[in-house]
């Protein structure tokens with residue numbers, strides 16, 4: 001990675017860019033150049049290790065971090081990644097909560113069943129996997145502290161919930177000041193949510209836990225996880241629940257980052273509305289069996305296909321618009337890959353549909369391949385871990 005000192009690169013990373021499209025995101029990447037080759041080597045080796053994921057059981061407690069940590073705070077789940085000798089270990093917890101009125105009776109039941117909760121303003125906030133169980137019991141939906149990728153403006157206790165959910169899967173570090181890298185979204189193209197506020201709130205509570213928190217753009221995390229063999233040059237796209245995050249990286253530098261606040265949840269809602277069924281039902285059918293390469297076999301599948309096509313179209317239209325409206329694209333001598341990741345990229349035929357639609361747009365860089373990440377639900381956490389390892393002292 002000697003090219004880190006490339007002159008072109010320093011020129012590229014120094015630009016300003018506007019709010020929504022081009023950001024020389026060196027600060028959110030963790031600031032400085034990674035100069036320690038040994039750290040970088042270790043981080044690159046970590047990306048080759050097998051990933052072992054664990055759902056956090058209700059009642060089981062978190063462990064303290066021993067080494068750098070990667071953290072994905074997604075609209076659906078929070079995932080912690082750590083490197084062990086022979087594997088990358090992931091722990092996952094639902095990023096949701098449900099409130100019940102405070103009472104002595106509820107307190108006893110919750111404690112007996114080891115349900116995680118905290119108290120605020122006369123309410124018990126049940127968080128993590130148990131939130132969905134309670135929501136089902138009351139025939140309601142669980143609530144989310146992160147909406148469309150960003151701390152929800154309408155949930156007063158959102159930060160408190162995030163802190164509690166994170167604390168349920170990772171404790172404070174064994175070594176004070178341990179590096180923790182967490183993923184943040186790019187600025188939404190048309191959104192109103194503030195990434196700056198989201199990032200700052202998370203940084204504050206992680207700092208209080210004893211970590212040295214650094215942030216990485218979510219699209220950049222995809223690049224860190226998947227494009228080591230391509231000198232971390234290419235386009236990482238995370239198609240999640242609340243948003244799609246896009247990052248053009250050149251030699252590990254995020255040159256362009258942005259997001260659109262439409263992804264899996266948007267597909268479920270729109271498809272559900274179109275055929276008169278709930279988004280929840282659409283979502284479970286989508287996750288269980290959607291194959292975009294086949295003729296639709298019912299109305300729900302047909303609607304899902306329509307809105308997948310619409311999402312891919314919006315993504316590519318934004319790529320074309322943003323990439324062609326900046327002069328910050330580096331001169332890259334060879335075609336670069338695109339990596340798709342996130343749960344929404346998982347159905348069969350999604351990668352192929354993207355590849356086909358890509359032929360209809362014009363970009364200022366040539367694309368070599370469109371790949372699907374090896375483990376789309378865990379790529380962001382893994383990429384954040386690789387960055388944490390590369391940046392830790």
Ligand SMILES: Nc1ncnc2c1ncn2[C@@H]1O[C@H](COP(=O)(O)OP(=O)(O)OP(=O)(O)O)[C@@H](O)[C@H]1O
Nearest residue numbers: 074075076077149240241242243264287342343344
């Ligand atoms: N097998 C699958 N097929 C289709 N969609 C899936 C599948 N598994 C998960 N999803 C969808 O992926 C989305 C969640 O993806 P992911 O976990 O990457 O998002 P997130 O990181 O929580 O959200 P965001 O990055 O937007 O904050 C949901 O919309 C979910 O329905």
Ligand SMILES: [Mg+2]
Nearest residue numbers: 074238240380
């Ligand atoms: Mg995500």
